[in-house]
Amino acid sequence: MKTVVLGAGIAGVSTAWFLLQAGHEVTVIDRAESSAMETSFANAGQLSYGYTTPWAAPGIPTKAAKWLFKEHSPLILRPDGSLYQLQWLLKMLKNCNEASYHINKERMVRISEYSREMFRRFEAETGLNFEGRNKGTLQIFRTEKEVQAAEKDIEVLAAYGVPYSRLKAEECLQFEPALHHAVNKIAGALHLPNDATGDCHLFTQRLQKMCEEKGAVFAFNRNIERIETAGKRVTAVYAGGERFEAEHFVCALGSFSRQAMAQLGLDLPVYPVKGYSLTLPVVNSDEAPVSTILDETYKVAITRFDNRIRVGGMAELSGYGLALPQERYETLSLVVNDLYPNGGDLSQAKFWSGLRPMTPDSTPIIGATRFDNLFLNTGHGTLGWTMSLGSAKITADLICGVQPEVRYDDLALTRYAA
Template sequence: MIVVGAGVVGMTTALYLAREGLSVAVIDEQQGAGLSTSFANGGLVTPSTAMPWSSPAALKLLLRWIGREDAPLLMRPEAIPRLGLWGLKFAANCRPAAHLRLSKTLTHFARESLEELDGLIAQRMIDFPLGRGGLLAIYRDEAGLAARDRYVELLQGLAIETRTLDADTTVAMEPSLAPIASSLCGGLLLPNDAWGDAWRFSRAVEEASRKLDVACHFGTRLASLVVENGKISGLRTAETLMKARYVVICAGPRTPALLGPLGIRVPIMPVKGYSISLSKSDIGFLPRRPIVDDLAHIGVTPLGDRLRIAGTVEFAGYDGAIRPQRIDNLKRAVTALFPGMTMPDDLSPWAGLRPMTPDGLPIIDAIQISGLYVNSGHGALGWTLACGSARLMTAIIMGREPADGSPFRLARSFW
C-alpha cells in the first residue's frame, strides 16, 4: 500500500491503514511531513464552521473584488479563464439551497472527524496538544451583529452549539481585546471548536506511523502511476519503480495532474491562502483562544509560543508566490485587532495552495482503476477533516463501507 502525499490528510490516512495491519509506505516530494499546504495554515479545527466557500455571499464578493489586492477574497483576472467549467459549478453551488445541503454534510462529517482526533489522543496513539475552549468571533458594528444573528440561526439549524455575547462579555472572555473594547458591539463563541498546529500534528502522526512500520520516502517525487490490465501495480519515481497493489492519492492540489494521464478527471482547483506567524517573545502576549475578526476577515490562533494570523482567499492558479501586498493586508488587520502590539521583524510569511472542489466537499473514493483510491479536495478544511477522512478511506479500502452513495464520491455531479 502506497500513500502519495505526506500532508495532514496523507499522513493520517497512512496511520489508519497501518492500524489495520497493512504494509504502508508514504511518498512526498518534500523533505518531511506536513511541509506543503499543512505547514502554516490557520490552525483551526472547526466543525462548527465547516462550510463550503460556495456561499450565496461569496459569488457577489468575488465579482466585486476582482483584481483588488486589498480584498480578503481576491480573484485575479488572469485566473478566470482557467476556472472554466469548475467556475460554473462553483457558482451553481452558491445557491442557498445547495449551500445549506452541503453545509449539513460538512458539519456532520467534521464533528465525526473531531471525535476521531480526540480518540487518537485519548488512546495515546499520538502525543499532541490540541487546544480546546472554542472559537471567538468578534463584531464591530450593527450590520455585523445582524449578520451574526442570521449566522447563528443557520448554525442552530445545523445543531451547532452557539453562545452570543455582548461586548463586555466578549472582552471578559478574551482580555487581549481590551484595547479595542469601545469599538466592539458583540461576539459569538463556538464552544466546541478546537485548534492546533497542523504541521506539528502531521509530525506526531508520522512518529506514530513509523512505530507501526510505515516507511516514509521523503524527497521523492511521483513521476507516474503504473497500471497493468486495468489494475494499479505501483508507481514510478525519478529513481525507481515501487510496486504496490493499492495506491491512495492524497496529493492535494497536485491530484488532478497525477490522475489526468490515466484519463481520470478530478475537479480540484488550487486556492491560495496566506499566513504570518509571530513569536510570543516578540509581541509579549497570546490570546486565550482563536479569534476571528468579522470585519477584517482574518483569524488569529495561539499555537504553542506563536501567534498564527491567517486569512485571504486568492484565486491565482498554481502560482504559489508570496505577494507582499497580501502579507501587508494581514499586518494591517492584526495591528487593528491588537493596536498596542509592535510588529516584529520576523513574520515567517507563508502561502499555501488549498485543493478546492466546486461544491466544497472532499473526494474520498475508490476510482475506476482497481486498487486506486483518492482522498483529496478538502479545501481549507484538511486539518478539520483529516481524521474523519482517514477513517472513511480506510473503511472503503477494507470493504467495511461502500463508496456508492457517499456524498464524497468522485462520480457525483458537483452541480
C-alpha cells in the same frame, strides 16, 4: 495488505495512520524532504469543527465583485491563463444558491464533526502533543450586517447539535480578555466552545514518526512520474525512478491531485486557492490570544500556539505560484495589530503562502474511483486540518471494506458526474 499513499501532508499521513491501525503495510510517497512541508506547513492552526462553511454561498458573487476592489480584500482573483480556472469558477458559481449551500454545508459539518470525534479519541489514546488547545473559536463581526448573515450558519449548527453562544461585544472578553483594545470595533460575536487549535505541521511530523514506529515507509524527495494500470486496477506508481507496487492506492496530493489523476482519465475539480500566514513570537502573554479568533470582515484567523501567534487567511485564485506580495503581508499585519497590538512581535514575523485544494462545492472528495483499488482523499480547501482525521478514517474504512461510521456516499467523485 500493501497500500501506497500519494502525499505526505496532513491528509496523507493521517490516512496512513488509520491504515496501519487496520493492519496494512503502508508506503507514503512525497516530493518534499519530509511530511507537511507544503499546504500543511503553516496554515491558520484552526480546528474549526463548528465554523465549517462553504465558500460557495448565496450572495458570494456580489460580495466577491465588491471585494475585488477592496484594499484588504479576503478574495483575490488573478487570471492564470488557463481555461480550467474559468471552468472551475463557473462550477463554483453554480453552487452559490440556497439549495446547494445547505447540501454542501451539511456535508462539511458532517465530516468536521466526525473529525472532532476522531481527534478526541486520538488524543485520548496517544496523548500526542501538538501545542493543541481546546478552548473554542470566537468569530467576531464588525458590522450588524455580518451578525445577521451569520443566522444561516447558526441554523445548521443548531440542526447538528453543535454548541454555540451569541455574544455581545463586551461578552467576548470572558473568552479573549486581550480584545479589550478592540471592543468598540465589534458588533457581535459567535463562540463555538467545541472548536480547538493546534500546529498542523508539528502534529503531522510527530504522526509521521508514530507511523514509522508501526512500520510505515516514507519515500521522500520523489516526484510521481507515472501511474501504471491494468484494466480497472492500478498496479504500480513510478516515483523517483522507483516502482511501487500495492494492492491499494490513495491519492492525497492536495492541489496537485488533479494533475496526477488526469493521466488516468479522472477529472478532479480541484483548484489551488492560495492562502497566506504570518507566524510571530508572543512577547506579552496577557495581551495575546487565548485560542482562535476569526475576523469575519477580513476572513483572517488569529491562533495562539504555546509561544507563537499564527495569523492566516485570504483566498487567492491565481494558479500555482507561491510569491509573497507585500500587500498580503500588510492585510495580515493590519488585523493582528488591530486586535492584539501588544501580543506579538511583528518585526520577527515569518511570512508564508500555501495552496489549498478547493472543490467548486467546498466539500472534499473522499472515496472510490472507477479503478477498483484507487481511492481519493483530497479537495478539503481551507479545512484540511479540521477535517483531516475524519476524512482519513472514512478513507481507511472504505479501503478495508468497513462501513464508515458516518454517511459517505455523497462525498465521492461521482457527485460531479452530472
